[in-house]
Amino acid sequence: MQSKFVIATLCTLFFSFSTFSQEDKDEKEKDRKYTLKTEEITVEAASVESKPFDPLSPSTAAFYSAVLPGLGQAYNKKYWKIPIIYAALGTSIYFYIDNNNEYHRYRDAYKRRLAGFKDDEFYGRVTDDGLRNAQKQLNKNREISILVTIGIYALNIIDANVDAHLLQYNVDDNLSLRPHYKINEFDYKSSDVGLTLNFQF
Template identity: 60%
Template sequence: MTRNFLYSLVFILGGCLFTFGQVQDSLEIKSVMTSTEDAFKLDLYDPLAPARSAFYSAILPGLGQAYNGSYWKIPLVYAGIGTSLYLVIQNDTEYNRYRDAYKRRLAGFTDDEFQNILENEGLINAQKQFRQNKEFAILATVAFYLFNIVDANVDAHLRQFDVSKDLSLKPNFEPNYLSGNIDYGLTLNFKFN
């Protein structure tokens, strides 16, 4: 009696698995059909899009990001360039204050704003420091401007890659033939079409 029960149980489970496999295959065929239909709806590859995007960003910072549709990057571009330009102007103003005071002292005047605060050596050191800070701020401005162009170019390149939305993570059970145990793991599957 137990032997007949086991045979019938194996038969029923096998039939269920076979049926599940058939349903799974039909679902895969439908998903392949819809993905091929969607493939024809994709935009064609535009080899000039990265160059156009970089050109737009070179003309007006942030315009290349707008061309790519990355509108959230535009405030970051202007914050970087604007902050560094502010530092250029601020350090230039301070440099001119200390330079004018030093020039007035060399001309024999004793009425500058740093008269009782700094000696001549202090004015010279302050000029050097503010000039160095201004030069670093100019470099930062140029770096943000160039980064804006490179970002627009790279973003346009990356938008043209076909990335499948079917990235699946599945549990994996494999028998270990050496130890006789079952090894557990996860499998990450990529489909490259």
């Protein structure tokens, strides 16, 4: 009977110690999770010093480009665009001058034929109809060259205006993107990863 009592006492003590050790482990696990819960990883957007806003800057850049193509780009400090603008304008002007000269050559020859002369440079090679068709085609090419030149000139002004607007675009901490990691407060076995977009007016 005494041995049964000793065995029962030992079993009770063993189960008690095992329960205490389990509770101790659970407490340590909760403490670890609470510690993790308080740690939050955030990546702050780098603060950019905002420049003073000048509402007249876009109109000034557009005016400069209207006065002299490329001057608005120089005002915006986009110097690499200036050679592109002049190359495009130079090409379109070259084609206009070339088509204009060719048009006058065929026109002068056609006029001489109408006056009864047979000594023009195209005589024997190009018929009267050929001279008329050449004048129509060259005149069309000349008009297209003018339109392209005007279009490039207008694009130069628009580009300077838009660039001046974009240079004043305000980027600061009012607009930020923040990734974060957080232990779930209700279910400690799971965690949340998120991405927060903050925009302050």
